[in-house]
Amino acid sequence: MYSWALITGDAAETVDARQLRQALGAFPTGVCLVTTTTPDGKREGMTINSFASVSLDPPLILWSIRDDTRSADAFLAARPFNLSVLTAGQRDLAGHFARPAADKFERFAEAFEVAPNGCARLVESVATFECSTYSRHQEGDHTIILGRVDRFSRTDAPPLLFHSGQMGSLWELAETLARPQGGGG
Numbered sequence: 001m002y003s004w005a006l007i008t009g010d011a012a013e014t015v016d017a018r019q020l021r022q023a024l025g026a027f028p029t030g031v032c033l034v035t036t037t038t039p040d041g042k043r044e045g046m047t048i049n050s051f052a053s054v055s056l057d058p059p060l061i062l063w064s065i066r067d068d069t070r071s072a073d074a075f076l077a078a079r080p081f082n083l084s085v086l087t088a089g090q091r092d093l094a095g096h097f098a099r100p101a102a103d104k105f106e107r108f109a110e111a112f113e114v115a116p117n118g119c120a121r122l123v124e125s126v127a128t129f130e131c132s133t134y135s136r137h138q139e140g141d142h143t144i145i146l147g148r149v150d151r152f153s154r155t156d157a158p159p160l161l162f163h164s165g166q167m168g169s170l171w172e173l174a175e176t177l178a179r180p181q182g183g184g185g
């Protein structure tokens with residue numbers, strides 16, 4: 001079992017994984033939905049925030065998946081997937097796809113269409129990247145999945161954001177943060 005050290009001033013104390021997770025969660029991100037379809041036609045989808053852009057030539061993006069998550073087998077096979085950056089209005093959808101369920105798509109049937117790569121695609125999003133799995137890198141308890149972007153779309157819709165366990169629009173999250181005191185221009 002790994003042990004983590006929290007450094008405050010000159011002292012370091014051993015802490016649990018929860019505190020490391022809290023420190024990592026202090027980095028604000030957008031929220032995305034990834035979808036794929038298994039060879040027997042089952043749709044899978046999950047909420048993620050590990051998305052990053054990697055390369056323009058070739059066009060590559062990445063995200064990482066926890067290896068013991070229910071849908072890992074579907075995403076860890078080399079096959080197409082779609083990744084959408086969620087809008088501020090899609091908080092319920094993000095929460096729903098962050099919980100295991102037999103068919104997550106049923107409740108949001110109207111929100112999806114089928115993309116040319118055969119995977120579910122959100123009708124509305126800030127941006128959507130239709131990808132082919134380019135490579136996978138198993139590291140620790142996660143696998144980094146790189147996708148080659150085959151097609152993409154973008155809009156000017158405001159994004160859904162995630163910070164310190166809170167999901168919301170920029171304006172909603174700004175209200176929960178303490179205003180910085182003095183300095184900083």
Ligand SMILES: Cc1cc2nc3c(=O)[nH]c(=O)nc-3n(C[C@H](O)[C@H](O)[C@H](O)COP(=O)(O)O)c2cc1C
Nearest residue numbers: 046047048049050064065066069070071098099100
């Ligand atoms: C904001 C947010 C970001 C998340 N990011 C990731 C991620 O990058 N990778 C991951 O494996 N799980 C992530 N999760 C957790 C998954 O959404 C969750 O484990 C989900 O149940 C996985 O789907 P499954 O149970 O159908 O496999 C995130 C959850 C939330 C709320």
